[in-house]
Amino acid sequence: MNINEKKELLRKEFLGKRLSLSREEVEKRSASIVKNIEKSGSLNNDVFLFYVPIKNEVDLLPLAKELFLKGKTILFPRIIDYERIVPYIIEDINFDFIKGAFGIPEPNTVPFYCEIDVIFVPGIVFGRNGYRIGYGKSYYDVFLSSFPYKKTVGVAFDFQLIDNVPFNENDVRLNFLISESEILTF
Numbered sequence: 001m002n003i004n005e006k007k008e009l010l011r012k013e014f015l016g017k018r019l020s021l022s023r024e025e026v027e028k029r030s031a032s033i034v035k036n037i038e039k040s041g042s043l044n045n046d047v048f049l050f051y052v053p054i055k056n057e058v059d060l061l062p063l064a065k066e067l068f069l070k071g072k073t074i075l076f077p078r079i080i081d082y083e084r085i086v087p088y089i090i091e092d093i094n095f096d097f098i099k100g101a102f103g104i105p106e107p108n109t110v111p112f113y114c115e116i117d118v119i120f121v122p123g124i125v126f127g128r129n130g131y132r133i134g135y136g137k138s139y140y141d142v143f144l145s146s147f148p149y150k151k152t153v154g155v156a157f158d159f160q161l162i163d164n165v166p167f168n169e170n171d172v173r174l175n176f177l178i179s180e181s182e183i184l185t186f
Contacts, residue, residue: 057122
């Protein structure tokens with residue numbers, strides 16, 4: 001079995017587990033992860049790239065709104081031409097999004113091309129080796145390989161963590177991985 005086949009098997013298994021969570025479980029587990037993000041010191045920055053959670057991903061939207069109210073620069077990704085991520089600035093607390101690529105809500109404001117302090121990275125499976133498996137389109141790996149940033153923080157529910165995620169030369173290793181019970185640094 002090659003690396004892509006292994007990734008696809010893990011993707012299917014763990015996406016199924018995540019989709020089985022109730023909305024209440026997602027909110028409770030996400031709140032625990034936010035507490036560990038606070039403990040990690042990652043919030044002592046000014047510019048943050050969040051994501052809109054889909055398919056029961058860790059929900060950091062309450063944290064994004066809290067940081068927005070504190071005057072931090074909050075960004076969300078927008079997929080341009082189904083090819084690449086461009087961060088866009090959030091201009092008001094309502095987070096008015098439009099339907100974007102793949103039906104995912106995206107900001108309709110102005111792009112941001114300066115260095116980002118913290119990028120919160122979603123995924124389906126995360127390894128204690130610092131790598132992750134997403135939906136298989138490589139949007140985040142391409143973005144992280146070409147955009148200036150200080151650190152990445154992968155966020156995952158405990159059950160999404162395994163010891164080692166298979167990776168290749170195009171996969172970008174995270175700087176931090178934070179779950180309900182772990183804060184890992186790479």
